[in-house]
Amino acid sequence: MKSILAATLSIVTLVSSALAGPVDDMLSADRTFAAMAKSDGVPAAFAAYASDDVRMFPEGGASYQGRDKLVERFAGWPDGAMLEWTPMDGAAASSGDFGYTWGTYVFTAKGEDGETSSYGKYVSIWRKDDGEWKFIVDIGNQSPAPEPAD
Amino acid sequence: MKSILAATLSIVTLVSSALAGPVDDMLSADRTFAAMAKSDGVPAAFAAYASDDVRMFPEGGASYQGRDKLVERFAGWPDGAMLEWTPMDGAAASSGDFGYTWGTYVFTAKGEDGETSSYGKYVSIWRKDDGEWKFIVDIGNQSPAPEPAD
Numbered sequence: 001m002k003s004i005l006a007a008t009l010s011i012v013t014l015v016s017s018a019l020a021g022p023v024d025d026m027l028s029a030d031r032t033f034a035a036m037a038k039s040d041g042v043p044a045a046f047a048a049y050a051s052d053d054v055r056m057f058p059e060g061g062a063s064y065q066g067r068d069k070l071v072e073r074f075a076g077w078p079d080g081a082m083l084e085w086t087p088m089d090g091a092a093a094s095s096g097d098f099g100y101t102w103g104t105y106v107f108t109a110k111g112e113d114g115e116t117s118s119y120g121k122y123v124s125i126w127r128k129d130d131g132e133w134k135f136i137v138d139i140g141n142q143s144p145a146p147e148p149a150d
Numbered sequence: 151m152k153s154i155l156a157a158t159l160s161i162v163t164l165v166s167s168a169l170a171g172p173v174d175d176m177l178s179a180d181r182t183f184a185a186m187a188k189s190d191g192v193p194a195a196f197a198a199y200a201s202d203d204v205r206m207f208p209e210g211g212a213s214y215q216g217r218d219k220l221v222e223r224f225a226g227w228p229d230g231a232m233l234e235w236t237p238m239d240g241a242a243a244s245s246g247d248f249g250y251t252w253g254t255y256v257f258t259a260k261g262e263d264g265e266t267s268s269y270g271k272y273v274s275i276w277r278k279d280d281g282e283w284k285f286i287v288d289i290g291n292q293s294p295a296p297e298p299a300d
Contacts, residue, residue, distance in 0.1 A: 055252065059291045063252070063271050091277070091286060093243030100250075100275055100287060102205065102213070121213050123273060123289045125250055127241070136241060137250060139273045141209045141291040 022092035022099055026126045029133040030087035030101045042083050043074035049135055051127060057139035059120075080110035085122060097128040105140060119143045172242035172249055176276045179283040180237035180251045192233050193224035199285055201277060207289035209270075230260035235272060247278040255290060269293045 029049070037045035050067045057063045064073070085105040092099030101124050108117045122140030126133045179199070187195035200217045207213045214223070235255040242249030251274050258267045272290030276283045 057252070057271050057273065057291060060294060062293055091248075091275075093245045093248030095243045095245030095248075098241075098243030098245075098248055102207070102287070121207050121289075123207060123275070123287055125241075125273070125275065137252070137273055139271075139289055139291065141207060141289065143212055144210060 022096040023090045023101075026090050026092065026099050026101050026133055027087045029126065030085075030090075030103065030124060033135075034085050034087065037083060037085075041077070042081075043071070043077050046074055046138075047071050049133075050138075051129060051134035051136045054135060055137050057137070059141060078109060082108045084108075098126070100125045100137075104143070119145060172246040173240050173251075176240050176242065176249050176251050176283055177237045179276065180235075180240075180253065180274060183285075184235050184237065187233060187235075191227070192231075193221070193227045196224055196288075197221050199283075200288075201279060201284035201286045204285060205287050207287070209291060228259060232258045234258075248276070250275045250287075254293070269295060 033045055033049045036048060040048075047067065047070065050070050052067050053065060054067055054070055055063060055065045056070055056073075058073075064070075083105060085103050087101050087103040090099055090101035103122060105120050105122055106117055107120070108115050120140050120142040122138065124135045125137035127136045128134075183195055183199045186198060190198075197217065197220065200220050202217050203215060204217055204220055205213060205215045206220055206223075208223075214220075233255060235253050237251050237253040240249055240251035252272065254269070254271050256267055256269055258265050270290050270292040272288065274285045275287035277286045278284075
């Protein structure tokens with residue numbers, strides 16, 4: 001009886017982890033990405049996690065494609081500015097190689113009058129390239145104030 | 151000879167449509183969605199194409215989840231306002247049941263001083279629910295001016 005229960009529990013665990021797997025993996029990649037932005041800087045982290053064919057949708061700017069262009073644009077990242085984000089949730093395709101995460105962000109810039117922060121939310125679309133999750137789309141927009149999870 | 155050529159062409163057509171299929175299908179759904187916004191109004195079109203568990207990321211507002219909430223919010227759609235969009239491209243998961251489209255939009259509002267337009271770009275994430283493409287995420291942000299395809 002005990003072993004039947006154990007076997008059943010194992011199957012339940014396997015099935016639910018097969019479903020949760022890709023979303024958890026993408027959220028984990030997104031968190032490591034955010035941690036790298038803190039430790040190594042925003043431009044280095046974006047360059048490391050972007051796919052070759054990434055498509056970027058900067059607020060107030062035109063969309064553009066390619067990691068090379070991303071690196072070029074992020075070279076102008078302002079001194080002392082920081083983008084911090086908190087992955088919240090996401091969803092994945094049944095193939096487990098494609099999905100998205102979303103979260104909230106705080107952008108802090110240093111100006112003459114000290115620091116100013118703006119708040120927003122973002123969506124990243126991820127694709128598994130040779131076993132590694134890379135984001136193929138990045139888009140965000142502003143929120144009026146820090147928002148709770150919904 | 152003719153029949154061999156015809157068979158070969160059929161196979162080529164089948165293979166390329168299997169690869170292009172999901173992205174073309176999502177772009178086609180997105181175009182029909184945009185056409186419905188023109189013919190039936192923006193609120194009706196969004197209600198028709200949103201998944202039950204849709205997650206919305208309105209510019210300047212907090213994110214929210216669920217078609218019921220979407221319908222509630224869009225009930226306040228301003229008289230004479232129009233959202234027109236042009237799907238440009240996208241990508242799909244290998245399972246063919248999940249992907250995204252992106253495009254550009256023009257939002258036109260009627261005010262006391264006539265019409266004012268604002269321009270932007272958007273990303274919609276799509277999932278195939280019981281054979282029908284529904285969007286599960288909608289997010290956009292502003293662009294400085296009408297932008298060409300990139």
